[in-house]
Structures are given as structure tokens and as C-alpha cells.
Amino acid sequence: MGEMSMRATGWARSFPINGGIRAARSWAREHLDSLGWTTGAPETAGAVLLTVSELVTNAHLHAHSSANLVLTWDSRCLHVSVHDSSPVLPTPRTPDATTPNGRGLGLVDALADTWHTRRQTDGKTVVACFYPPGQPDPHACEPDGPQPDH
Template sequence: MDRSSLRAVGWARSLPMDREVKAARDWARDHLDSLGWTSTAPETVDSVLLTVSELVTNAHTHAHSSAQLVLIWDNRCLHIAVHDSSSELPAPRTPSADRLGGRGMLLVDALADEWETRSCPHGKTVTACFRPPAEVTTTAR
């Protein structure tokens, strides 16, 4: 394989509005386990699962949309992408004692190594990147 090649392992799942966020977390946990992260990088797994919860919740709650969840491991970063049908881009808001929500993107910002949003013709995609601890070697099973 030459240096311009990239080997990646990926999984995708559509989560209709009536599906629980728990289903997204359980599905993601299964794939993190296949990478060996549940035993070698449990803190990173917790951060990934909380991010999955927040992004899928945002798609269902704010975009009033089904969520398409994609996980891609490229041997450097686990990319978590959630697509929904709303064109409104999320942004961290200042926390307020006057409202219950509004902290999801602040959590994503604190947990992910990096994150971004991209407008698409039929909505947007929010992608967060997680790198495992340096001592963890990962091979997809």
C-alpha cells in the first residue's frame, strides 16, 4: 500500500425518530468493542458514547429528523458522524440555569479531540474525532 492509500473500517446505521438514543450507544459500543477499545481505552469509549448520545439526541430533538450515524476508524482517528435533515448548524451555547438543555455541543467540544459541522444539500453532518491513547494499538476484528 503506498502512502497515499488509506485503510479504514467503517459502520453505518440509520436511527429513525422513534428509536432510542440507547440503541445508538449500544450499536456504537459493539463496534468499539470490535476495535478492542472497551478494554484498552475505556475512558475514550465513555467519551465516544456520550458524544454519540448528544449528536443523535440533537438530530432527533432539534432537527426533528432521523439520524444517520457513521463510525469510521482510519488507524489514527475514530470519526463519529451524524447526519440529519436540518440545515441549522449547531454551536456551543453558554450554559444557563434558566433552561435544561443547551450543553450538548459544549460536552462534544470538551470530549472530542476535534469536531466540525458541514452543510449538505439535504441537511448537515456533525463529525467528531477521537484518538485513542498513544499506548493503545487497534486492529479491527
Template sequence: MSESSMRAVGWARSIPAASEVRAARQWAREHLDSLGWTATAPETVDAVLLTVSELVTNAQKHARSSAQLVLVWDNRCLHVCVHDSSTSLPAPRSPSTERTSGRGMFLVDALADEWEAHPCTDGKTVIACFRPPGGTGSDGGSGEGTG
């Protein structure tokens, strides 16, 4: 494989606005398990699943829309992407004892290695990236393009 090419694996699912966030977490866990992460990087799995919960909840609660959840593993980083129909970009807010909500992006900011939000013509996409400890998370991609 040449250095300019990239091998990646990905999964996508639509999460209807009326569905439970738990279904999104379970779906994501199945794919993390297929990468071997539940055994090799359980702390990262927990961080990814909490991020999925927060981003899908934000789509359902604040955008009042379905969430398009996409997971992409490119042998370096797991990209957790959630698209919704709101054009309002998220920003982390400091926790407050006076508010009962509003900590979701603060958590994502603390859990993900990095995250970003992109406006789209039909809403926005929030992408959080996670690198497992040791730099690889599956047998199929360790070391390619490095070195």
C-alpha cells in the same frame, strides 16, 4: 501499502426519529469493542458514547429527523458522523443555570479531540474525531504510514 493510500474500517446505521438513543449507544459500543477500545481506552469509549448520545439526540430533538450514524476508524482517528435533515449548524453554548437543555455541543466540544459541522443539500453532518491514548486502537492498523 503506499503512503498515499489509506486503510479504514467503518460502520453505518440509520437511527429513526422515534427510536431510543440508547440503541445508538449500544450499537456504537459493539463496534468500539470490536476495535478493542473497551479494554484499551475505556475513557475514550465513554467520551465517544456520550458524543453519540448528544449528536443523535440533537438530530431527533432539534432537526426532528432520523439520524444517519457513521463510525469510521482510519488507524489514527475514530470519526463519529451524524447526519440529519436540518440545515442549522450547531454551536456550543456555555452552560446556564437558567436553561435545562442546550449543553450537548458544549459537551461534544469538551470531549472530542476536534469536531466540525458541514452543511449538505439535504441537511448537515456533524463529525467528531477521537484519538485513543497511545495513538492506536486496534491490532490491525498501528504504525502504518508513520515513521
């Protein structure tokens, strides 16, 4: 029997608090271009770029930290991971009309196929997963795979 192997392609870069959001979007767009997503899956590429903006903004605004952005394509899902130095886990809030903040995680939840947060000794990482159109199972990219019903 042959072994099933998975190949992944990934890119990583750190974005400082001053001016990091626009640079992060531009950097992510270059890699989406290299994967063919900006032409082959423009709506998904747009959702990825908006998610990058929101997660990098959260790292800068709420964690007062640089944002370490990692994009990983494993032939099923594009994982967008943003690490910051704050141990405080993000919590979705219900935005109100008078406050411009509070919509970030709601957007990520609406845009990404799945997302989760991991605590780490030096902060946390938020990971959003996107699969291109035509993929049959959006839950195949959850961190531990689909969970069986008990």
C-alpha cells in the same frame, strides 16, 4: 517509491426519532468492542458513547430528524459522524441552571479531540474525531490535516 495507502473500517446505521438514542449507544458500543476500545481505552470509549448520545439527541430534538450515524476508524482516528435533515448549523450555547438543554455541543467540544460541521444539500453532518491514548498528534485527523501558519 511505494504508495502510502490508508485503510479504513466503517459502519453506518440510521436511528429513528422514537427510541434511537439508546439503540445508537448500544450499536456504537458493539463497534467499540470490536476495535478493542472498551477494554483498551475505556475513557475514550466512554467519551465516544457520550458524544454519540449528544449528537443523536441533537438530530432528534433540534432537527426533528432521524440520525444517520457513521463510525469510521482509519487507524489514526475514530470519526463519529451524525447526519440529520436540517440545514441549520448547530451553535454552542451557554447553558443556564434553569434549562436542561444547551449542553450537548459543549460536551462534544470537551470530549472530542476535534469536531466540525459540514453543510450538505440534504441537511448537515457533525463529525467528532477521537484518537486513542498514545497517539502523538491529535490534529492529524482534522478534515484537511493540520493547517500551516501563515
